[in-house]
Amino acid sequence: MSLVVTQREGAIPVQRWLVRVLGIVQGVGFRPFIHRLARRHSLAGSVLNYAGGVDIEIEGPEAALEAFVADLQAERPPIALIESLATEPLSATGHPEFRILPSRDGESGPILVSPDVAICADCERELADPADRRHRHPFINCTNCGPRYTIIRAMPYDRPNTSMAAFPMCDRCRVEYGDIDDRRFHAQPVACPQCGPTLAYREPAAAGEAALAAAVEALRAGKILAVKGLGGFHLACDATNETAVRLLRERKGREQKPFALMAPSLEAIRTFCEVPDYALGLLQGAQKPICLLPKNGTEAFSDSPGGPGESENASVPFFGVAPSIAPDSACFGVMLPHTPLHRLLLEQGGFTALVMTSGNLSDEPLATDNGEAFRRLGHIADGFLFHDREILVGCDDSVVRPTGAGTIMMRRARGYAPFPVRLPHAQL
Structure with a gap:
């Protein structure tokens, strides 16, 4: 998933920062949140999970980078918890995209796993809505709720590292999983009556x-x-x-x-x-x-x-x-x-x-x-x-x-x- 940021001729000089975030930042909708935040501030770069947290690279005018970091801390997902945030300068690349990258293996660090989260109000509404495709689905969840700690086999928190690996996503769930504007964007336990569980x-x-x-x-x-x-x-x-x-x-x-x-x-x-x-x-x-x-x-x-x-x-x-x-x-x-x-x-x-x-x-x-x-x-x-x-x-x-x-x-x-x-x- 990527968004393209167009740099205009004569624009303000850009900087590139590495933002390393530790805490409960996996399994809580953090990468989708970062992607949307980068889009709001017209920033290029990337975000990925690694064993100890989340690494973000952002590129754009300094004022936009500062606003991004401030909003990241003020508007974090409701079930995320930021223990520490550190920035360091990088060399600007000029690449216009912001992308969610595959998780990076081979690193160690403090690992904070999200607890399981009770069903949220949005999922409760869908559960009760006869017009919704997840009406009365006993395993409905999204990036804001559902199983986390109890289904994790290994970090980083990605579907193949959870017990949901046994349930391949159907086409409709896969579309939701890949849609940045969907509440289930990168929701690892996403499920429906068609793809399970049963x-x-x-x-x-x-x-x-x-x-x-x-x-x-x-x-x-x-x-x-x-x-x-x-x-x-x-x-x-x-x-x-x-x-x-x-x-x-x-x-x-x-x-x-x-x-x-x-x-x-x-x-x-x-x-x-x-x-x-x-x-x-x-x-x-x-x-x-x-x-x-x-x-x-x-x-x-x-x-x-x-x-x-x-x-x-x-x-x-x-x-x-x-x-x-x-x-x-x-x-x-x-x-x-x-x-x-x-x-x-x-x-x-x-x-x-x-x-x-x-x-x-x-x-x-x-x-x-x-x-x-x-x-x-x-x-x-x-x-x-x-x-x-x-x-x-x-x-x-x-x-x-x-x-x-x-x-x-x-x-x-x-x-x-x-x-x-x-x-x-x-x-x-």
Whole structure:
């Protein structure tokens, strides 16, 4: 992909700079952003990934180069993070094009991989639009959202180095991938119903929309499902069904520890939780972690006969969800759907909430591989909703406690990992 910049006779003398950017700058739409920025400022040059970051060469008048660098930092893609930016002068070449070059191998350096990113608002709109070709596609994504860390085999971040290498792009996806004005320009996980991945269900065997319908039917019937997410499998059941929740506790070997909930909307969460304003950004942001939020009417809940979670009729949910979800806690751990598959499952089923707990026995690792999940979770789950996109790096849900003074990180995983935590002291 290249754009041609025409140099006029008598124009202001040009300079050429190397701009080296380190941080989370791969898998976040950074090269397309740089290409568009160069076009805006009428600059020639190139951009490429290498193992440690992104190298940009820009050529044009000095004022335009300075404006480019300023805009690069001020307008970076929403999920990019710039750790450092350095410039150095180069000899001008006079070449009129700006190009995205193939990634450069053979170099090493600090490598920051993008975390997985929850489905964005644009993809949510397309998912719900009957006129869109990705309507109800459970793997819709773009440069601003979708799997990253969990599908990467090696750096630099290019499709052949991810588990999406198993799914050759169809002609229409390839056109989008190569169109600088498209939201999926150089989006490595780009996919559609024609080129995959594919959703499946067992047992009985079903695929595509039939798989989703079978999963919804099973959940409505009080069954326990293993659902393949971004970084591993969840064990799911209808959060309003006390019998199903108790059965999941028995099979998973988790007697008292609270289960996490996934709800379709803020409105649904508010039926059983208090949602303070300072929690909204976490619930709705790019990470969508599990947020520990106070139960509605906590005092009434705690004063019920026998203590929290006990009642005269245990089959009647408290505040719309089963009492045994978090029997000894004043909080529920809740999250909104972070993948299109989870969103479709909740909305099609009309569920107030689903239990979404880690796909493992208590104290065992998270199941990530399909075959592994069938073997390890077969005695827990009544059915499996899964797909054929390989999870290369397992990653559990993050857990946070929002407070008015800031966020307390309880478990730092999906949406945050593997980005490092910077400590507030000098480097040694």
